[in-house]
Amino acid sequence: MQIACFLFDGITALDIVGPYEVLQRLPEADVRFVAKQAGEIRTDNKFLALVADHGIDEITEPDIVVVPGGFATRALEHDEETLDWIRAVDANTTWTTSVCTGSMLLAAAGLLEGKEATSHWASLPRLADYGAIPTARRVVEQGKVITAAGVSSGIDMGLTLAAKIAGDEFAQAVQLGIEYDPQPPFDAGSVEKAPDQIVELLANMYAGRV
Amino acid sequence: MQIACFLFDGITALDIVGPYEVLQRLPEADVRFVAKQAGEIRTDNKFLALVADHGIDEITEPDIVVVPGGFATRALEHDEETLDWIRAVDANTTWTTSVCTGSMLLAAAGLLEGKEATSHWASLPRLADYGAIPTARRVVEQGKVITAAGVSSGIDMGLTLAAKIAGDEFAQAVQLGIEYDPQPPFDAGSVEKAPDQIVELLANMYAGRV
Numbered sequence: 001m002q003i004a005c006f007l008f009d010g011i012t013a014l015d016i017v018g019p020y021e022v023l024q025r026l027p028e029a030d031v032r033f034v035a036k037q038a039g040e041i042r043t044d045n046k047f048l049a050l051v052a053d054h055g056i057d058e059i060t061e062p063d064i065v066v067v068p069g070g071f072a073t074r075a076l077e078h079d080e081e082t083l084d085w086i087r088a089v090d091a092n093t094t095w096t097t098s099v100c101t102g103s104m105l106l107a108a109a110g111l112l113e114g115k116e117a118t119s120h121w122a123s124l125p126r127l128a129d130y131g132a133i134p135t136a137r138r139v140v141e142q143g144k145v146i147t148a149a150g151v152s153s154g155i156d157m158g159l160t161l162a163a164k165i166a167g168d169e170f171a172q173a174v175q176l177g178i179e180y181d182p183q184p185p186f187d188a189g190s191v192e193k194a195p196d197q198i199v200e201l202l203a204n205m206y207a208g209r210v
Numbered sequence: 211m212q213i214a215c216f217l218f219d220g221i222t223a224l225d226i227v228g229p230y231e232v233l234q235r236l237p238e239a240d241v242r243f244v245a246k247q248a249g250e251i252r253t254d255n256k257f258l259a260l261v262a263d264h265g266i267d268e269i270t271e272p273d274i275v276v277v278p279g280g281f282a283t284r285a286l287e288h289d290e291e292t293l294d295w296i297r298a299v300d301a302n303t304t305w306t307t308s309v310c311t312g313s314m315l316l317a318a319a320g321l322l323e324g325k326e327a328t329s330h331w332a333s334l335p336r337l338a339d340y341g342a343i344p345t346a347r348r349v350v351e352q353g354k355v356i357t358a359a360g361v362s363s364g365i366d367m368g369l370t371l372a373a374k375i376a377g378d379e380f381a382q383a384v385q386l387g388i389e390y391d392p393q394p395p396f397d398a399g400s401v402e403k404a405p406d407q408i409v410e411l412l413a414n415m416y417a418g419r420v
Contacts, residue, residue, distance in 0.1 A: 005258075014231035014388065017258075021224040021361065024255050031257035040261055045234050047241035048215075048227075051250055051259035100389075121389060138393045150389025151231065155362065160395050172398035173408050178224065179310075179331060179360025181399030182392035183348045185370050188382035189391030198383050 001028050001165075004062035004089065006102075007035040007052045008082070010072025013043045014151050015099040016050075019066050022158030025174045026166055034059040036081060044070050056085045061092045064161075068154070069100025069120060071209050077108040086111070095161060096145050099154035101210055103147040107132050115142040120150035121191050122203060123210040152189075155180060211375075213241045214272035214299065216312075217251040217262045218292070220282025224361050225309040226260075229276050232368030235384045236376055244269040246291060254280050266295045271302045274371075278364070279310030279330060281419045287318040297321070305371060306355050309364035311420055313357040317342050325352040330360035331401050332413060333420040362399075365390060 003023050005016050024031050035041050035052035042049050067086065076082050086109040090096045098106050103119040106112050107130035116135040117127050127134045139157045140147045148157035159180070163171035188194040213233050215226050234241050245251050245262030252259050277296065286292050296319040300306045308316050313329040316322050317340035326345040327337050337344045349367045350357045358367035369390070373381035398404040 012231070013227050017223050017227040020258065021222070024257055029257075031255070033258055045241070047234055047239075048230065048243055049261035049263070051261065053259070138391065139395075149391075150387075152365065152388045152390040152392065156393050156395065163395060168396065169405075169408065172396045172404060173412055175394060175396055175398045176401070176404040176408055176412055177360075178362045179399055180362040180392075180394055181348065181359075181403065182362065182390075182394070183366050184385060184390055184392070185349075185366065185373060186378065186382045186385055188385045189389055191386070193391065194382060194386040195379075198379065198386055202383055202386055 001026065001030060001064070002059075002062045003029055003031045003064040003066065004059050005031060005033050006065065006067050007033055007041040007050055008072055008076060009042055010044050010070050011041065011068050012070040012100060012151055013048055013050065015068030015070065015102065015154055016066060018152060018154035019097070019099060019158035021178060022155060022162055022174055023064070023066070025177060026162060032059050032062065044072070060088065062089055063093060064095045064097065065089050065093050067098040067102035067105050069098070069102040069104070069151075073101040073104050074209060077104055083109040094144060097147070097157060097161065099148045099157060100150050103127060106145070106147065111145060112147075115145060116140050117142070117145075117147040118149045119147065120210055122206040211236065211238050211240060211274070212269075212272045213239055213274045213276065214269050215241060215243050216275065216277050217243055217245040217260055218282055218286060219252055220254050220280050221251065221278050222280040222310060222361055223253045223258055223260065225278030225280065225312065225364055226276060228362060228364035229307070229309060229368035231388055232365060232372055232384055233274070233276070235387060236372060242269050242272065254282070270299065272299055273303060274305045274307065275299050275303050277308040277312035277315050279308070279312040279314070279361075283311040283314050284419060287314055293319040304354060307357070307367060307371065309358045309367060310360050313337060316355070316357065321355060325355060326350050327352070327355075327357040328359045329357065330420055332416040
């Protein structure tokens with residue numbers, strides 16, 4: 001089972017490492033990190049480089065594709081090479097997935113038209129620009145397309161997908177393996193729960209970027 | 211504020227990317243990925259390479275050190291070069307932290323003697339071999355030393371530390387930024403909560419490796 005994890009300069013690392021850490025534990029998982037060109041890919045802040053072992057020309061028929069987000073997706077929404085690859089692999093995937101603003105790329109590729117989808121909360125409304133139905137849930141399933149909300153939600157998406165592929169017990173074993181028993185010290189992880197002034201602060205910071 | 215994220219062949223990627231994704235958002239964060247030698251570092255399954263921009267000889271006085279885990283820590287517990295570096299940086303850090311079996315390295319370096327500490331649940335009892343007090347909590351604070359439980363717990367540790375450094379409001383803003391409003395599809399993320407047969411399955415799988 002080939003799992004293509006798409007990388008691009010400016011990604012948010014946890015967007016891809018969250019689902020990767022779950023999906024790599026699936027039986028027969030064959031994970032491939034892939035970018036437009038193979039090589040080092042720097043994250044949003046440039047502090048961390050992940051390595052794309054493959055260029056997109058080498059990975060043409062993955063069973064699963066995971067498209068992560070980051071501020072850089074804003075420009076990639078207009079990058080035909082990226083969108084063409086996403087469309088081409090989606091034609092043969094069993095599962096097409098995204099985390100955070102990765103859904104903006106699925107949307108820009110035309111894969112979410114008329115479908116419910118989620119994204120990072122700050123970019124969620126813009127999904128409608130591409131004919132998708134913005135849906136404020138953490139993980140949104142529409143047939144073979146699964147979109148997840150911001151950054152950390154890819155772990156939940158990964159477990160949801162792991163259960164579909166390998167069963168609930170296997171997914172629970174993965175959850176125990178990564179000791180995913182979250183206990184955040186605050187309850188401010190969504191726009192509904194965070195203090196208003198913090199939502200405003202971040203919304204201003206993100207405006208026009210996501 | 212220099213934050214050293216330690217890498218080694220065989221790490222579990224989420225162990226380090228979780229806290230990194232939180233701590234990189236701190237004001238004036240200067241994150242350095244560091245390994246015994248600079249270069250590509252492969253994770254446990256070899257599917258993903260992270261890049262260590264620095265060798266340990268270059269990073270000698272970080273303000274914060276984060277030591278992640280993975281099966282490979284078992285061998286590193288006897289690697290004097292690694293333990294010497296951990297001891298040397300700890301002498302000057304403001305915070306010394308670990309995720310998962312990273313605490314086994316802090317323990318082997320002699321930093322946890324007589325201190326409460328946590329680790330991945332499967333290796334937790336072994337902390338006692340180094341004179342630490344195994345403590346089954348998700349995040350354990352002992353002065354400037356903070357240890358976190360398995361894999362995903364580094365996100366919670368990162369937020370706890372972010373609040374200490376930059377205040378509760380800032381940590382909440384980070385939590386909202388990474389949309390950390392966890393909704394795992396199952397409640398099997400700890401040995402207390404997972405079905406007995408799943409705990410047994412994994413305990414057998416991990417025996418002697420962590």
